Amino acid sequence: MTSTYSGDGAGLTFRTGDLPDGLRLAVGGEIDFQSAHVLRARAAGPAADPALARLVLDLTDVTFCDSSGLGALIALHKTRAAAGGRLELAHVPAPLRHLLRITNLDEVFTLIDEPV
Amino acid sequence: MTPQEPTHVPDPTAALDATGGYDLATFSLSDTVRCGRDLRHAARGAPDLHSAAQAVVDYLVKALHGGDDGEPSCALARLFLTEPAGDADAPDRYLGLAGTAGDVPDLALDRYRRIPLADVAAGRTAPLVAALLRELGLDPAGILTGVGLPSWFGVLHVPDPAGSPVVAEQAFVADHRVRSIVGFGGALTGADFFAVLLFSRTPVTAQTAELFHSIAVNVQLGLLEHAPVDEPTGRVERRLAWERLVGAMESTLTEQALRLESSVTDLSRTRDRLVTSQHRLTAEAELVETLYSVGSKLSAVLDLNTLVQYATDAVTRLVGAAFGSFFYNVTDENGESYLLYALSGVPRDRFERFPMPRNTQVFGPTFDGTAVVRSADIRTDPRYGHNPPYTGTPPGHLPVVSYLAVPVISPTGVVIGGFFLGDPEPGRFSDRHERIAVGIAAQTAIAMDNAGLYRQQRHAAAELQRSLLPTLPVLPGMTLTSRYLPATRGYQVGGDWVDVIPLPAGRTALVVGDVMGKGMKAAAVMGQLRTAVRAYAGLDLPPAEVLRRLDTLLGQLPVPQLATCVYAVHDPLADTLSVASAGHVPPAVLGGDGTVRYVDDRLGPPLGVGSRPFVQRRVPFGAGAALLLFTDGLIERRGQDIVDGLSRLAAQLAVPADSDERLVDRLVAAAEQSDDTAVLLARWRPTTPRRTAACRLAPSPGSARAARRFVADTLRAWDVPEDLVADAVAVADELVVNAVRHAGTDARLRVHRADGRIQVDVADHDPRLPRRIPTGPYDEGHRGLQIVESLSHRWGVRATEDGKLVWAELRPAATGAAP
Numbered sequence: 065m066t067s068t069y070s071g072d073g074a075g076l077t078f079r080t081g082d083l084p085d086g087l088r089l090a091v092g093g094e095i096d097f098q099s100a101h102v103l104r105a106r107a108a109g110p111a112a113d114p115a116l117a118r119l120v121l122d123l124t125d126v127t128f129c130d131s132s133g134l135g136a137l138i139a140l141h142k143t144r145a146a147a148g149g150r151l152e153l154a155h156v157p158a159p160l161r162h163l164l165r166i167t168n169l170d171e172v173f174t175l176i177d178e179p180v
Numbered sequence: 181m182t183p184q185e186p187t188h189v190p191d192p193t194a195a196l197d198a199t200g201g202y203d204l205a206t207f208s209l210s211d212t213v214r215c216g217r218d219l220r221h222a223a224r225g226a227p228d229l230h231s232a233a234q235a236v237v238d239y240l241v242k243a244l245h246g247g248d249d250g251e252p253s254c255a256l257a258r259l260f261l262t263e264p265a266g267d268a269d270a271p272d273r274y275l276g277l278a279g280t281a282g283d284v285p286d287l288a289l290d291r292y293r294r295i296p297l298a299d300v301a302a303g304r305t306a307p308l309v310a311a312l313l314r315e316l317g318l319d320p321a322g323i324l325t326g327v328g329l330p331s332w333f334g335v336l337h338v339p340d341p342a343g344s345p346v347v348a349e350q351a352f353v354a355d356h357r358v359r360s361i362v363g364f365g366g367a368l369t370g371a372d373f374f375a376v377l378l379f380s381r382t383p384v385t386a387q388t389a390e391l392f393h394s395i396a397v398n399v400q401l402g403l404l405e406h407a408p409v410d411e412p413t414g415r416v417e418r419r420l421a422w423e424r425l426v427g428a429m430e431s432t433l434t435e436q437a438l439r440l441e442s443s444v445t446d447l448s449r450t451r452d453r454l455v456t457s458q459h460r461l462t463a464e465a466e467l468v469e470t471l472y473s474v475g476s477k478l479s480a481v482l483d484l485n486t487l488v489q490y491a492t493d494a495v496t497r498l499v500g501a502a503f504g505s506f507f508y509n510v511t512d513e514n515g516e517s518y519l520l521y522a523l524s525g526v527p528r529d530r531f532e533r534f535p536m537p538r539n540t541q542v543f544g545p546t547f548d549g550t551a552v553v554r555s556a557d558i559r560t561d562p563r564y565g566h567n568p569p570y571t572g573t574p575p576g577h578l579p580v581v582s583y584l585a586v587p588v589i590s591p592t593g594v595v596i597g598g599f600f601l602g603d604p605e606p607g608r609f610s611d612r613h614e615r616i617a618v619g620i621a622a623q624t625a626i627a628m629d630n631a632g633l634y635r636q637q638r639h640a641a642a643e644l645q646r647s648l649l650p651t652l653p654v655l656p657g658m659t660l661t662s663r664y665l666p667a668t669r670g671y672q673v674g675g676d677w678v679d680v681i682p683l684p685a686g687r688t689a690l691v692v693g694d695v696m697g698k699g700m701k702a703a704a705v706m707g708q709l710r711t712a713v714r715a716y717a718g719l720d721l722p723p724a725e726v727l728r729r730l731d732t733l734l735g736q737l738p739v740p741q742l743a744t745c746v747y748a749v750h751d752p753l754a755d756t757l758s759v760a761s762a763g764h765v766p767p768a769v770l771g772g773d774g775t776v777r778y779v780d781d782r783l784g785p786p787l788g789v790g791s792r793p794f795v796q797r798r799v800p801f802g803a804g805a806a807l808l809l810f811t812d813g814l815i816e817r818r819g820q821d822i823v824d825g826l827s828r829l830a831a832q833l834a835v836p837a838d839s840d841e842r843l844v845d846r847l848v849a850a851a852e853q854s855d856d857t858a859v860l861l862a863r864w865r866p867t868t869p870r871r872t873a874a875c876r877l878a879p880s881p882g883s884a885r886a887a888r889r890f891v892a893d894t895l896r897a898w899d900v901p902e903d904l905v906a907d908a909v910a911v912a913d914e915l916v917v918n919a920v921r922h923a924g925t926d927a928r929l930r931v932h933r934a935d936g937r938i939q940v941d942v943a944d945h946d947p948r949l950p951r952r953i954p955t956g957p958y959d960e961g962h963r964g965l966q967i968v969e970s971l972s973h974r975w976g977v978r979a980t981e982d983g984k985l986v987w988a989e990l991r992p993a994a995t996g997a998a999p
Contacts, residue, residue, distance in 0.1 A: 096888075097917045098881040128888070130913045131967055135960035142958055159906055166970035172957050 076102050077125065086118030088154075092125030095133030104136040111143040111151065119144060120176070124155040134167060141173060152176050201243045204253045204382040209436045212391040213429075215243060216398035223402025232406050233259040233278030236376065236399055241281040246382025253382040255356035256282035258292070260309065261403075262372045273297045273324065275309065275375070282379070283356055288349065297323055311346040312336040312363040312375050325371065333366030333396045333424060337389035341379075353379070360384035364396035366424075369407045374399070387439075394432055397425040467616060470498060475623035484631045491624040492522035492599065495586075498620070499613040501525065501601035503578055506588070508597040509547050521597070526578060542585075549587040549595035554614050556607040558583035582608035586621040590629050599624075652680050656935040657752065657866040658688055661840040663848050665813070665857045674856025675702030675743070676811040677710050681717040684976050684987050685932065685939055686752045686870070689717045690862050692764065692809035693745040696786075698856075705741050709734070709787075713747065720978035723747040723760035724796035727784060731762065734788040742788040746809055750801060750864060753872060753932065757801035760794045762787045765812050765822065768833060770863075772804025776833045778826060806840070806863035808833065813857030814847060870934040871898055877927045879920050887916040887929050891940065898933050904992055907971040908938050911988045914964040915942040918950055918986065925983070937973070941987035949977050949984055 076099045077092035087110050095103055110119050121140070126133075137153070144151040152174045156164065164170040202211045222239045226232035237257040244253040259279035275295045280286070292306065299305040300313070301320035313323050316334035338361035341347040342354065347361065358379045365375035376399065401421045474494045481487040488506050496504030503525035541563035545551035555561045558580055580602035588596045599621055601609070652660045662678055675695025683689055691713050695706045712733050716726040726747045734741060744764035750757050759767065759779045766780030777799075784794040801807070815825030832850060837843035840861050851857055873894045877883040891912040895905045912929060919927040923946035932939040952969070953962040968975050972988035979985075 094885065094888075096913065097884045097920065128909075128913075130884070130910065130917065131961075131963040132917065134963055138958060138960045159910075163910070163967065167955075167963055167966060168957065 075099060076106075078106055079122075083118055083120065086116045086120065088120045088122055090122035090124065092127075094128035095126060095136065096128060096130045097132040100132035100136040103133070104139055107140050108143060111140045111149075112147050114147045114149065116149060118152065119149060120152045120154050122154045123157060123160060126157055126160060129160045129163060131167075134163065134169060137173070138169070150174055154178075201245050201250075204244050204246050204380060204384060204388065207384075207388045207391060209391065209432065212394050212432065216395050218243065219395060220398040220402040223399060224405040226406070229261065229403065229406035230278050232403055233261055233374070234281070235279070236402070237279040237281040240376075240378060244378075244380070244382070246380070251381065252282075253380045254282050254378050255358050255381055256280070256284065256287060256352070256377075256379040258377050259399075260292075260295070260375045260377075261368075262297070262374075263294075273371075275300065275306070278374075284352070287352060305348075307346045307348055308336070308338075308361065308363060308377055309375055311338075312365055312377070315363075316365060333393070333400055333428075334364065335389055335392045335396060336361075336363035337384065337386055338363075339384070339386065339389075357381050360389075362389050362392055364392045364399070366396050366400040368400070368403060372407065374403055390435065391432060394425065394428045397421065397428045401425060463612065467612065467619070470616065471619040471623060474498070474620055475627075478623050478627035479630065481627065481631065484628065487624070487627055487631050489522045489524075491620060491627070492524045495599050495617050495620045495624075496524035496601060498616050499584065499601055499609060500603075501582075501584070501608070502603040502605075504599060504601040506597055506599055507547075509595045542583075543598075546585040546587045546598035546600070547595060549589045549593075552587070552614060552618060553583065553585045554609055555583045556609075557581050578602060579604040581606045584609045584614060584617055586614075586617040588621045588625045588628070590625050592629075596625060596628055653682055655680070655682060655688060656686075656868075657864060658750070659840055659861075659863040659865060661844045661859075661861040661863075663844055663857070663859045665848060665851070674698055674813075675706040676813070676856045676858035677706050678809055678858045678860035679710055679713060680860070680862065681714055683717060683720055683749060684974070684978070684989065685941060686934055686937075688750045688862070689713075690748045690750065690807055690809060690860065691717075691745065692767070692811060692858060692860060693743055694764065694811045694858075695741060695743040697741070701739075702741075705734075705737070705743065708737075709743060709745070713745075720976060722796060722979070723749055723758050724794040727760050727762045727787065727794040731787045731790060731794075735790045737788075740788060742786045744786050748807060748809070750807070750862070752864070752866065752870060752934070755800060755802045756798045757805075757807060758796055758798050760784065760796045762794060763789075765810065765815065766826070767810075768808040768830065769799055769801065770806040770808065770833060772802060774834065774836070776830045778830070780826075801864060803864060803866055806861055809860045809862075810847075811856065811858045813855035814851050814859055816855055817852050818854065866934070868935050870932060872930060872932045874928055874930040877916060877919070877929055879924045879926065881920065883920050883927070884913050884916045887912050890929065891931055894931050895933070895938065900933065900938060901992065904938060904990060907990055908940055911968050911971050911975075911990065912940045912942070914968050915940065915986055915988065918942075918964055919944045919946075922946065922948070922950065923983075936992060938990040939987060940972075940990070941985055943980060943983060943985040945983040947979065947983055949979070950986060 075093040076095065079090040079092075081088040081090070089107055089110065091103060093099065107121065110116060121137075137151075141151045154176045156175055161170070161175075164173065164175075202215050219236055219239055222235040223232040226235045237259050240257045241252055241254045245251060246253045257280070258277060260275045261278040263274045263276045273296075275297055277289070277293050295306050295309070300310050301323040303310055310323075312334075315336045338344055338346060341358055341361045342350070347353060352358070356379070358381060360380045360383050362378045362380060362384050363376065365373055367373050376396075401418070404418055404421055474491070477494075478487060478491055481490060492504055492506045503523070505524070506522040508521050542553065542558065542561070545553050558564055561583075582603040582605060584601040585598055587598045590596050599617060601617065603609070652662060660680055664676070664678075675697060677691075677693050679689075679691040681689040681691065693706070693709055693713070695702045695709065709730060712730055713726065716729055721729070727745060730743075730745060734743060744762055746759065746761045746764045746767050748757050748759040748767065757769065761767070761779070762784045763786030764783070766778040766783065769777045769779060771777070779797060779799055785792050812822070812825075815822065815829050817825060828850075829847065832847055833843075837846060840863055844859055844861050848857065848859060873890075875887070875890045877887060888909045891909050892905055895908055900908070908931065912931070916927065916929060919925075919942050923944040925945040927942050927944040930939075930941050930943075950965060952965045955962045955966060965975075968988050971990065973991040975986070975988035977984055977986045
């Protein structure tokens, strides 16, 4: 089952899908100074939900991410950790992967490439 | 007339006028002959005896003079004649004054007009006449009787009449400065005789007085012409007189000849002595010249190896040795090894098989510096052969028989080494050779000392210069030509420097400076200043601000020091040069069109003076333009002021050159170089077109996205590779976000491309500078500049007139993360 949500502004798109043991949230568009807070707001609920065994953020369609976007991802990671879970980043595009590496955040996040 | 006499009688007075008379001080044999002949003629030509007597004294007064002023020698000349014997009633004989001439012809006439010979004989009167007669061998009886007269003539010499007992007229002698008296006389016929007295102001030597013998005989002959004679007696008298004349001349000639011969002998001895001493002097001069020549050559050689070889060759050649060597006084732990350094006259391998000279009795004095060792045959020297196992030179050694060894001792008393000279023949080295060797050793010691000092100083100075002078960077589009020339005299390093510092946005700082003073201190201050300039350039401070800070820095040094400096920044985006100067000679801007302009208005004060602000000027600097920075050594000339120097330099710059290298070489060649000179010519000739694009952004969240579009579109249009575009977009995003978030003012975004590099800069109106804040893994912010730093080759921020500018430069090679 896949449901599609249109973003509530700043060009981001979100799609959610159920996983056997959790939730998959697909993000699309440019995560920047203008849009990062939208991602933060949209993902904060699932991230804080201790009932979810898994939370996978599918970044396949992220065309740009800057330091503001990284800030949003870290915030979600911390929220998730506080809820006793972890945030998985799936299908991170090469530019974002590079960004994570140069900011040493690739150690912080769990990156997965298998289809979810 | 007598048959013996020549018929032609020249007028003696006329002859006198022609000859100018005779100098009694230098009265010679030839003078004697001519003067005697004239007197004879004067007497003979007179009408009677008494006239003849007067003619003789007249002639003597007129003919004899003394010295250069020609003053007549005779203060008084008198001729006395015996009066004919009287009859039986009047048997007394008299001497009558027959001629008198001079200053006071009438002197004491009463006393001398008619002198009784009895009084003369008894010494009662006319002591001079008495002395003359005695000198001629007449005793008092003879004077009275005339017995013993017939064949005499003679001369009386009173060399110093003042106070003489035979001179009665002392007042006259004193008043008329009479210095000598000469008397002469002789027999006439029968018992008659004549006597002449000359009171001479010219001192008459004994030798000159001797010459008056022939004068006497000539006067005698002249007077005899008038003597009352019976014919046979007269003839005899005249013949006798001629014989006497010849005899007198012969004796005079003999004496003169002997004197001449003895003079010649003396002369030849003197000449031999002269020649000998001349030889000695020439030899000395040659020695001195040789040593001087060797010495001056040595002192010009500053390379130690060359110096030692030259000295060894010179000493070997000059002492005529078959071979010579120089050994350094380098001892090993056993104190026994000396280092062979130079060899002359034989190939080096002749020596290599032998042990070095050892501390033997023969070598000891040389290496101790205690003595020169010279031996005609070293094999017989008692010091030879005391170095077991050797007894003398080792087999196969050079055949040393004649031996000369001279220590080379430095001015500070250190025995540097020694010259060892040898020859297979015995007795080759003389005292002179030893002196040459000692002389060259002394010169060598000084030259070696100098060379050593020079090498040390030169080395230190060169080392320092190398460490302080910049390696010019390679900058795209900027051709840099620089020269550093130490002053032609001296070895002290100067405080001049030039520097080129790449700045962001393709800009370049061009620097020239000059610390006043010389030597290590100036160089050290120069080093500090240069480092400071680089540090301030790193902060990308405006030129006037760089100088202000340098001024403060220099003022804080413990020892006050002044310096001048020009700091110029080339901005290729604006085609300008921003220049500030602190009391430095004005830099010249060469336009691409060949114009030459000095940036010389409103020079700031030198650094280290303090207080006043520095002025910054902006001058056009387009493609093809060049900036010439230099220190005053380039234009300084003795006796000319700086304005002349600048005019001359401008004229030289106006002449086109094939290349900047040639141009700078020409400038440097024209410099007098009495001072250190640093020159830097920076020519701007962009190799690839530089592209720039800019856009304005409002302080709103959407500006970041707009900026990304602008950068991506622009760079893609410039055919920039996609990975570089992505990085530039990311960098631009972060910079704009910073401006939007922190400054909250309008911003200007620019992108430039030149030589494959991309620069992105964002200018806003907030003077606060961004800081890079360290982040932890769970920090949500402060990653923007971390990303900029990672993606760009370098980045920075600089203050602008109304805010700040943050920039980042990206290069293809720098793309991607650090390994």
